[in-house]
Amino acid sequence: MPGDRDRILRELRRRRIAIVGLGVSNQALLRFLLARGARQVTAGDMKTADQLGPSTDWLRSLSGVDLRFGPGYLDVLAEADIVFLTPGIRKDLPEIAAARARGATITSEMGLFLQLCRARTVGVTGSAGKTTTTALVGDMLTRSGHKVFVGGNIGTPLIERVLDFGPDEIVVLELSSFQLQLVDRSPNVGAVLNIAPNHLDVHRDMAEYVGAKKGIYRYQRPGDWAVFGADDAETLAMARERAGMEGGPASGGVGLFGRSEPPGALNGLSIGARGWIDGEHLVAAVPEKRRFCPVAGVRLRGEHNLLNLLAATLVSVLAGGRLEAAQQVATTFQTLEHRLELVAEVGGVTFINDSIGTSPDRTEVALAAFPAPIHLILGGYDKKLPFDALGEIVVRGGKVRKVVLLGQTAPKIRRALEEAMSGLRSPAVPSAGPPSAPTALPLVIAEVATLEDAIREARSDAVPGTTVLLSPACASFDMFQNFEARGAAFKEAVLRVAEGRSG
Numbered sequence: 001m002p003g004d005r006d007r008i009l010r011e012l013r014r015r016r017i018a019i020v021g022l023g024v025s026n027q028a029l030l031r032f033l034l035a036r037g038a039r040q041v042t043a044g045d046m047k048t049a050d051q052l053g054p055s056t057d058w059l060r061s062l063s064g065v066d067l068r069f070g071p072g073y074l075d076v077l078a079e080a081d082i083v084f085l086t087p088g089i090r091k092d093l094p095e096i097a098a099a100r101a102r103g104a105t106i107t108s109e110m111g112l113f114l115q116l117c118r119a120r121t122v123g124v125t126g127s128a129g130k131t132t133t134t135a136l137v138g139d140m141l142t143r144s145g146h147k148v149f150v151g152g153n154i155g156t157p158l159i160e161r162v163l164d165f166g167p168d169e170i171v172v173l174e175l176s177s178f179q180l181q182l183v184d185r186s187p188n189v190g191a192v193l194n195i196a197p198n199h200l201d202v203h204r205d206m207a208e209y210v211g212a213k214k215g216i217y218r219y220q221r222p223g224d225w226a227v228f229g230a231d232d233a234e235t236l237a238m239a240r241e242r243a244g245m246e247g248g249p250a251s252g253g254v255g256l257f258g259r260s261e262p263p264g265a266l267n268g269l270s271i272g273a274r275g276w277i278d279g280e281h282l283v284a285a286v287p288e289k290r291r292f293c294p295v296a297g298v299r300l301r302g303e304h305n306l307l308n309l310l311a312a313t314l315v316s317v318l319a320g321g322r323l324e325a326a327q328q329v330a331t332t333f334q335t336l337e338h339r340l341e342l343v344a345e346v347g348g349v350t351f352i353n354d355s356i357g358t359s360p361d362r363t364e365v366a367l368a369a370f371p372a373p374i375h376l377i378l379g380g381y382d383k384k385l386p387f388d389a390l391g392e393i394v395v396r397g398g399k400v401r402k403v404v405l406l407g408q409t410a411p412k413i414r415r416a417l418e419e420a421m422s423g424l425r426s427p428a429v430p431s432a433g434p435p436s437a438p439t440a441l442p443l444v445i446a447e448v449a450t451l452e453d454a455i456r457e458a459r460s461d462a463v464p465g466t467t468v469l470l471s472p473a474c475a476s477f478d479m480f481q482n483f484e485a486r487g488a489a490f491k492e493a494v495l496r497v498a499e500g501r502s503g
Helices: 002-014 024-035 055-060 073-077 094-101 109-116 130-143 159-164 206-216 233-243 303-318 323-330 360-368 388-397 410-422 451-460 483-498
Strands: 017-020 041-045 065-069 082-085 105-107 120-125 148-152 170-174 189-192 224-229 252-258 273-278 281-285 289-294 341-346 349-353 374-378 400-405 444-447 467-470
Touching: 002 109, 017 024, 017 073, 024 041, 024 055, 024 109, 024 159, 041 073, 055 065, 065 073, 073 094, 082 094, 094 105, 109 159, 120 130, 120 206, 120 303, 130 148, 130 170, 130 303, 130 323, 189 206, 189 303, 206 233, 224 233, 224 303, 233 252, 252 303, 273 303, 281 303, 281 323, 289 323, 303 323, 303 360, 341 483, 349 483, 360 374, 360 388, 374 451, 388 400, 388 410, 400 410, 400 451, 410 444, 451 467, 451 483
Parallel strands: 017 041, 017 082, 041 065, 082 105, 120 170, 120 189, 148 170, 189 224, 224 252, 252 273, 349 467, 374 400, 374 467, 400 444
Antiparallel strands: 273 281, 281 289, 341 349
């Protein structure tokens, strides 16, 4: 409301503000705060000035901002009234706890954005599929004739434009668990696609990770909607929780999507929006049932993308879009970069860049999208996630013929694969003899030092028809700045290898 917004802006001008972390989103936040008259601002980053690179000169040019770089950067919290935390920082650090205990408000760039935004807001979260689904929703709403802005964890930060957005416009946000952890407002239409272990190097435990995701619907108001995956036990439990929120149906609505037709009611309340795969068609019931797109007409690869399309369709229609626009997008939208992206075909061997595969569940989905034989490149930064289930799928699934390991987690993934291999036994034969020995598996495991070495190793014995798949199941930070940089390096190296050049 306008009154709330004016009050918040006055507080920003009056209070002492600390910004922790000076990445892209918080640099945009800093510009916004200074433009709105904030004059008591301190800002710090754990990186040194040299590590921050070119942005350091710009930061030092700002008048009246007290900067702290490197060790001791959390000293900026000492006297702050309002603290804006960078998304990926642990929220239980002693310095943050001390600031909270003495009464400081702990928030974030996204928390402020949702407080100030007058546009209708749409949020998409989940452990996998957020970016694709967010892009699909934006496209569907645009084709429906709305003025749409897409941001959050995708693209350019929108905080500097937040005061310009009007009530007739729609902002579509990809929201990570980190971004949702400190919000006290929820989007008007939110979606939780799925839940799997992730970011346990930053979240205290799985309960904290799941609790952060709930921020996408926890503060919704009457008339708001929340959409959930029906095939996932965790998201279905969230849907039941949302359906039971105080006020029942008057508090908004719940939507469900899944491989088969979701239940029509939860907690005795009718489900107002559903989507599912009905044989060879995608179906949406919002609330009337319509087959809106043949599966054969979908351009995106993999069943997981059919689910992303169903989620996006429900969200876009609930946000004011047209089902016809969703059908148009479903039949024309192609994969985003670094997401099951075709890089090249060389001598009958196909190279696929799925650098977005930063957790085991994402890699499992990628494996389901391709036939055998697959040569799989795995490994990277350790987010403290288990690889046992992925090891079982790789070993028992019959598709993967070779695994090439690299990075920090290579030994950990090797152990998971070897344990899965040792657990396989030949069929039991009625006999008084000893138990059968493990069967030999057509799975080769190799370890290499660099991504280009991994590509060469994966290609070395690949027969025509093989897919060389980069889907690392890990973050990239041990070797690359982010998954985009890793994916770009993979594509460049594939082309070098294809042309017989060295890096």
